[in-house]
Amino acid sequence: MVYCSDFFEQRQGFELMKWVYVSDLSHHVGEAVELRGWVYNARSSGKIRFVLLRDGTGVVQCVVAKGQVSEDVFEKTITLTQESSIIVHGTVRKEDRAPGGYELDCKDVKVLQVAHEYPITPKEHGVEFLADRRHLWLRSSRQVAILRIRHRIVKAIRDFFDGRGFTLVDSPILTPAACEGTSTLFETEYFDLGKAYLTQSGQLYAEAGALALGKVYCFGPTFRAEKSKTRRHLSEFWMVEPEVAFYDLNDNMELAEEFLEYIVQTVLKSSAQELKVLERDTRFLENVQKPLPRITYDEAVEILKKKGIDFEWGNDFGGTDETVISEQFDRPVMVHHYPAKVKAFYMKRDPQNDNLALALDVLAPEGYGEIIGGSQREDSLDALLHRIREHNLPQEAFEWYLDLRRFGSVPHAGFGLGLERTVSWICGLDHVRETVPFPRMIYRITP
RNA sequence: UCCGCGAUAGCUCAAUGGUAGAGCAUGCGGCUGUUAACCGCAGGGUUGUAGGUUCGAGUCCUACUCGCGGAGCCA
Incomplete structure (x- = not known):
């Protein structure tokens, strides 16, 4: 696993690719791009996983399908907790079912840090807690x-x-x-x-x-x-x-x-x-x-x-x-x-x-x-x-x-x-x- | 400062004075199109603190602590 401190040193083996923001995805349909951000939520359905990535400009659903990524990368995505920091590579696809209208078909995922258990869940919280x-x-x-x-x-x-x-x-x-x-x-x-x-x-x-x-x-x-x-x-x-x-x-x-x-x-x-x-x-x-x-x-x-x-x-x-x-x-x-x-x-x-x-x-x-x-x-x-x-x-x-x-x-x-x-x-x-x-x-x- | 309301699992909340529960989160298992995913199993509690009433208190009473909403004051 690669952590923040050795992020730049260890890019070898992780292809160089154009870094874009979620808000700009509409300009990159069909292209292979890099996204950098945090796990907003993750769902798993056995052989296919959906990782919602947020990068400050928006949230996009990244699809990690078994067979489309290496066994190693597929296993890594199991450990992803909410707010884990990640870099993903994939191809942008227009997808009407996705909020925002775009999706990323994942090819590779680099995990910078698996976040500790995140206190703010997608459920409701009281104002004092927040x-x-x-x-x-x-x-x-x-x-x-x-x-x-x-x-x-x-x-x-x-x-x-x-x-x-x-x-x-x-x-x-x-x-x-x-x-x-x-x-x-x-x-x-x-x-x-x-x-x-x-x-x-x-x-x-x-x-x-x-x-x-x-x-x-x-x-x-x-x-x-x-x-x-x-x-x-x-x-x-x-x-x-x-x-x-x-x-x-x-x-x-x-x-x-x-x-x-x-x-x-x-x-x-x-x-x-x-x-x-x-x-x-x-x-x-x-x-x-x-x-x-x-x-x-x-x-x-x-x-x-x-x-x-x-x-x-x-x-x-x-x-x-x-x-x-x-x-x-x-x-x-x-x-x-x-x-x-x-x-x-x-x-x-x-x-x-x-x-x-x-x-x-x-x-x-x-x-x-x-x-x-x-x-x-x-x-x-x-x-x-x-x-x-x-x-x-x-x-x-x-x-x-x-x-x-x-x-x-x-x-x-x-x-x-x-x-x-x-x-x-x-x-x-x-x-x-x-x-x-x-x-x-x-x-x-x-x- | 004053008035009102509240405090129960990590979070949000239930529980007629009579064995403290659920959903989410967490862990394990299942699932190739999920949308706060779903299904199964498991762990998780000094019910804010201190007293009191009672055979018995999360529940009733008193005090305190902390918070929320409002008044006053103002943007």
Whole structure:
């Protein structure tokens, strides 16, 4: 038996052959090719064996028939356990009965390692069991599909902004103070300078970037130490935050709807196969085109009242409130002009009504909740000073931020999109923990 | 932090207060077209922990531990 370490040394006797990926098999019908991968499942029927090989791009059934391969190779395939690593040689054949439409008639098999008994079987498992083995769970076709879609969403996000003249401006992860003063943050010692905190948002820094470069976005991990235990929360998650100088609330909403349309339509085009694996009903996704419905906070409250929900004006919407509101629409809905007191200190007040903030939330359909939160920012130095005092925030920590209003202040706006909630929504998942390779949650930091 | 639910074989789950079982996985045997293959045989258990009630507890009671879902907070 040949193991990994002597794989390259011992290729003698194992014919040199063109290495292809499962996803490319349609271009090699009738050809003899090499596949490298892992045993996804294996079935035996006496003198014929079926080995499902996965290589990260797909799964293909390899047929090992007695008489078609050497006695030695036929015997070797008996020992193949799930996830054993193998290299196979064979001829590609179109086969309508096979999932994927292609099969490999095996000529030779090289076993790199016979895997130990694999804990994740093709049967059902509980979430805790799978989460403990997340590093192996990633290999299942469902998780592969999710991670590939996550990748394409990230790429779509970058492509969207890059194609519109935005510049990526990274914000720091270690920060001296809470950005918004509300969330509970992860705390750490920072040399001799006292406490530092893991960022909950890159937005304040993105504002500095916007006043330097005009159109910017930051895209990175953010952290919340709140003891949230719901399907929509992670302790560590990714957020993309565009920020644009001279944008007002309306410009902001236009950007948000074009952004969402681009992401969803791009993923629909690029990931039909993966969405099929996830059995995602894509009807709601196909609707994601501008214009998205825009309603005011007041109108949203009216919807809740009509549905018989006891809701007091001035509160923020809870998870079920968001679901009820979003159910009235066939695509994401933008809610704007929130009561200022439930929103962050840096949001600009409505000049017509000082109780309202020029804020904007986008609620995803199907109960996926808030995926975007944003606003026009307060550009008046005096107003901002007043808010900082009102919120009992340490002014010293925000002096640099106040400078943005001292030196050429302009109207500007931006928003943040939660990557994991977006992935969860597009993939139709029931929990955000599957949208990230290694989720960080209140009672889990391993693997 | 609060509310609700749960913990039984490696995994997923059964078991009226009365001898702890099944399917899958594993091992052995059979099968040349299987599709989470199938058929036969075998091994596999301190029922989360600690107490209590009872002739008798997986089952009822108390506490604890861990997990899941939700609320609050938020993306």
